[in-house]
Amino acid sequence: METESLVIGFRKSNRSPYVLFTDISVKAGKGELIAIIGQNGIGKSTLIKTLVRLLKPLSGKILVGGTPINDYSRTEFSRLVGYVSTEIIKVGNLTVTDMVSFGRFPYTNWLGRITNKDTEIILSALEMVGLQNLRHKNIAELSDGERQRAMIARSVAQDTEILILDEPTAFLDLPNRHDVLHLLGDLARKHSKTIIFSTHDLSLVINEADKIWMMTETGMFQGTPEDMALNNSFDRLFPHSAATFDIESGRFLFPPEFHRPLKLIGEGKVLFWTCKALERKGFLVNESDKTDIIIHAFEENGKFIWKLTKNDVVEEFNSICELLQKVDF
Amino acid sequence: MSRKSEISKFEKSRMWLFFLMSLMVLTFFLLDIILGSVKIPFKATLQIIFNNYTGPEEWKVIILDFRVPRVITALLAGAALSLSGLQMQTVFRNPLAGPYVLGISAGASLGVAILVMGFSSVLLTGTVGKAGNWALVIAATLGSGLILMLILAVSIRIQDVMTILILGILFGSVATALVGVMQYFSSESMLKSFIVWTMGSLGNVSHDQLGILSITVIAGIIISFGSVKILNTMLLGENYARTLGLNVKSVRVIVFISTSILAGSVTAFCGPIGFIGIVVPHLARLLFRTADHKILLPGSFLIGVIFMITSDIMSQLPGYDQILPINSITALMGIPVIIWIILRRKEITPLS
Numbered sequence: 001m002e003t004e005s006l007v008i009g010f011r012k013s014n015r016s017p018y019v020l021f022t023d024i025s026v027k028a029g030k031g032e033l034i035a036i037i038g039q040n041g042i043g044k045s046t047l048i049k050t051l052v053r054l055l056k057p058l059s060g061k062i063l064v065g066g067t068p069i070n071d072y073s074r075t076e077f078s079r080l081v082g083y084v085s086t087e088i089i090k091v092g093n094l095t096v097t098d099m100v101s102f103g104r105f106p107y108t109n110w111l112g113r114i115t116n117k118d119t120e121i122i123l124s125a126l127e128m129v130g131l132q133n134l135r136h137k138n139i140a141e142l143s144d145g146e147r148q149r150a151m152i153a154r155s156v157a158q159d160t161e162i163l164i165l166d167e168p169t170a171f172l173d174l175p176n177r178h179d180v181l182h183l184l185g186d187l188a189r190k191h192s193k194t195i196i197f198s199t200h201d202l203s204l205v206i207n208e209a210d211k212i213w214m215m216t217e218t219g220m221f222q223g224t225p226e227d228m229a230l231n232n233s234f235d236r237l238f239p240h241s242a243a244t245f246d247i248e249s250g251r252f253l254f255p256p257e258f259h260r261p262l263k264l265i266g267e268g269k270v271l272f273w274t275c276k277a278l279e280r281k282g283f284l285v286n287e288s289d290k291t292d293i294i295i296h297a298f299e300e301n302g303k304f305i306w307k308l309t310k311n312d313v314v315e316e317f318n319s320i321c322e323l324l325q326k327v328d329f
Numbered sequence: 330m331s332r333k334s335e336i337s338k339f340e341k342s343r344m345w346l347f348f349l350m351s352l353m354v355l356t357f358f359l360l361d362i363i364l365g366s367v368k369i370p371f372k373a374t375l376q377i378i379f380n381n382y383t384g385p386e387e388w389k390v391i392i393l394d395f396r397v398p399r400v401i402t403a404l405l406a407g408a409a410l411s412l413s414g415l416q417m418q419t420v421f422r423n424p425l426a427g428p429y430v431l432g433i434s435a436g437a438s439l440g441v442a443i444l445v446m447g448f449s450s451v452l453l454t455g456t457v458g459k460a461g462n463w464a465l466v467i468a469a470t471l472g473s474g475l476i477l478m479l480i481l482a483v484s485i486r487i488q489d490v491m492t493i494l495i496l497g498i499l500f501g502s503v504a505t506a507l508v509g510v511m512q513y514f515s516s517e518s519m520l521k522s523f524i525v526w527t528m529g530s531l532g533n534v535s536h537d538q539l540g541i542l543s544i545t546v547i548a549g550i551i552i553s554f555g556s557v558k559i560l561n562t563m564l565l566g567e568n569y570a571r572t573l574g575l576n577v578k579s580v581r582v583i584v585f586i587s588t589s590i591l592a593g594s595v596t597a598f599c600g601p602i603g604f605i606g607i608v609v610p611h612l613a614r615l616l617f618r619t620a621d622h623k624i625l626l627p628g629s630f631l632i633g634v635i636f637m638i639t640s641d642i643m644s645q646l647p648g649y650d651q652i653l654p655i656n657s658i659t660a661l662m663g664i665p666v667i668i669w670i671i672l673r674r675k676e677i678t679p680l681s
Contacts, residue, residue: 052572078574091564094620105562105573111623112558158573 001051001081001162001194002027006060008043008050017058020046024060026213026222030161031192033185035205037237038215044198045086047215048166051196052083064162078106082155084165088147090140096150097135100125103157125156129183145176152183163187165197169204177201181208202234203251261288262327266297270304277320278327293327343617343624350631354404357638361400364642366650367391395532398539400638402531405546406595406602407609407637411629412553413591414606415613419560419622420584421484425494425667427606428592431480432501433473434603437596438527439504440472441465445523446515462538462598466545470593476500477589481581529600529656531641538598549591553626556583560622602656604663609633611670636662 006024011017020043028034036044049055051062053069062069064080072080082103089099103125104118114122126132129149134142139150148168155163168184169177181201185208188195196213199205205212206225214221214228216236221228228234234245234252243252261284264275274297275285296307306317308327317323363374369388376382377392414427421431428434444464479500484493512520526533534542553560559580562570567577595602613628614620640658 049568054568054571074576075574078572081572083569083572085568087566087568089565089569091620093614093618094564098620102562102565102569102573105558105575108558110555110558112561 001062001064001196003051004061004063006050006062007058008046008055009058010046011056011058019058021215021220024220026220028162028194028196028211030194031188032194032210033188033208034194034196034211034213035209036196036198036213036215037200037202037205038198039237042215042217044215045166048083048164048196048198052081052164053077054083075106078158078160080160080162082158082160082163084148084151084155084163084168086166086170088171089151092138092140094139095136096126096131096139096142096153097122099139099150100135100153100157103154103159106158121159122157125153128156128187129153144171145173145179148172148176148180149183152180152187156187160193162194162196165195167198167200169199169201177204181205184208202237259284260293261291262286262293262295263289263291264295264297266295268299270297270299274306274320274323277324281324281327283327295323295327346616347627347631350628350635354631354634354638357635357642358400358404361403361638361642362392362396365391365396365645366652394536398534398536399532399641401539402534402542402599403637403641404634405542406531406599407605407633407635408630409546409549409591409595409633410602410605411609411613411633411636412550412626413588415610415622415625415629416553416556416560416584416588417606418610419563420581421480421493422563422566423494424611425607426497427604428473428588428596429601429603429606430494430501431497432476432499432504433588433592434596434601435501435504435508436476437469437473437593438601439508440468440470440475440593441526441597442508442511442523443472444468445526446511446519462535462541465538465597466541466594469597470545470589472504473593473596474585474589476504477585481585526600527656528654529602529659530652531599531637531655532652534598542594542598545590545594549587549594550630552583552587553591556580556587557622557626559583560626561620564620600656602659604659604667605633605636608663608666608670609636612636612666 003024003026005022007019007022008024009018009020024047036047038044046055050057064072069077069081100122101114101118104114104122105112108114108118123132126135129152131146131149131153134146139147142150148171152165152168155165163184165184168180172180181204184195184197187193188210206229209225211222212225212228214233214237217239218236221233221236223231223233229245232245237245245252259282262278264271264278264285266274274295278285278295292311294309296309298305298307303318306320306323308315308317308323310327315326317326362378363369363371367388369392373382373384373388374392376384377389378397382389410428413433417426417428417431417433418424476497480493480497483496487493487496512523515523559570559575562573562575563577563580565573570580571577592606609632610625610629612632613625616632617624617628619625637659640655640662643662644653644655644658646653
């Protein structure tokens, strides 16, 4: 799937169209997991709806396999591109299997008869998302994560080359976000589908996505997360916010209120997590020698111990929490 | 294990339910013919129906000219109103949608009122021949179609279920108000026949009208059974339906035509009959525990027929001469069910 100088927005009758985002020229290859990121209201959902033909582009082209998407018939297109929206479906008496079998709609006859082959595809889609044991449960009784996986299973059963999802990780807790993203990554790599999804979970995306389409006020940027990190591209994401992208840690940081240097000595995971906590509190860790605060973090007899040396007074702590309370003052 | 045996067990119980309901339809159908203000022995009734009867002639007239057309009308009306209610609930994704609540029946009344008061009150008595009866059906269908079109136009812009419902009630009220204005300017005899019509009646349908009603209702039923797949897909809402390759505009038109025909033609001959359209689909969902229209459509059909024939039996107050207006009976039977459904919110299966 690719777009050529696509312009998206809304068209209202008798009025000039409301342009949301211009000059989108991006490309999604086979087997790629692509994340669309950008601020609220920048047009992520509109772009997604335009890509799945729910909205008409204001100008420009969208091509699938080199053919403009409007040249496909409804059924042809529904066999090429699947869609999962943010909408929460709460139809009563609808089982997970029923929901997934909706994905077979473009392939069934006018009565919607499910053949043995369709049943196999539905079952394997359920297995792929790990819902085979919940298949007789009603969709309304599922947790948010389960329901999202059921919606993904439905689009897997639709058997399309391209799958486009609008914020699949919204409403989910952290483990479920990881699960869903991991599932999408699997679908892309093992089943060589093209998967495009929008999200706000930058830190997850940087680890999982093959490519990022970044929508900013200065335009659309695309690239691998790593290239974007090296180019400082992520700073453009929040032009009006104090947050900056820290190239070393791959995290977004808010500039600390004050910078107090200190020296931290230690190794391994205890060093990593202590450093993280101190940085959050606004300390400049190991960047300057002009400091009178020294912290030793180490492991002894299976316990973690922190030793704080401040103005030649030495204190020992058993947790980071206790350490932070003292080191501040 | 499973999957196969689980499903077949499930489907077996459904088959039993269908069988039981068909049996109930048959029983109530016969019961409705047997019961009435004039006592006719069971044996004589059967003989009359099976055409080897040699008793008093007036019994034959009562059975063949009054009771049989009446129960067939009840059957058609029950099926038609339930199926149009089910389709409207699915397409509007609104558990409280139905031809009566959304003002579709009021629209049909308006169509009928314009025809009757503008031309002739004789139309309602069913003695004016085929052309007049068809005019009545077409006027009612156009009237209900008008209101349905307004609601559809609104529902494209407004997604909120309650707003659409309230607007439907308002549109219906406008139609009713227009009818009121026309009543004010019409003659006494016209007024009376129209008011009797609005109370709803299954008994005033002539043989000619019954023929027309059968044709339109069967046409509506065929269209709705042909829409199984698209109705199922509409459960997911428009966006999903479109990305699954459905032409949502044409779906709207198809469902729009079939509901207008079903609700409109029944209203034309029987008057506005309320609440069956809302209640029956919920009963079907409750009993069959599914959202699949392959089962809900025949299920609503059977339950609707049972509901309507039962209402008809009750309206005749067996043993008395009077016949109560059918609209009051369906309201008295239907509204408690709706209240019960709303109070047990869990069971009002959401449709969106």
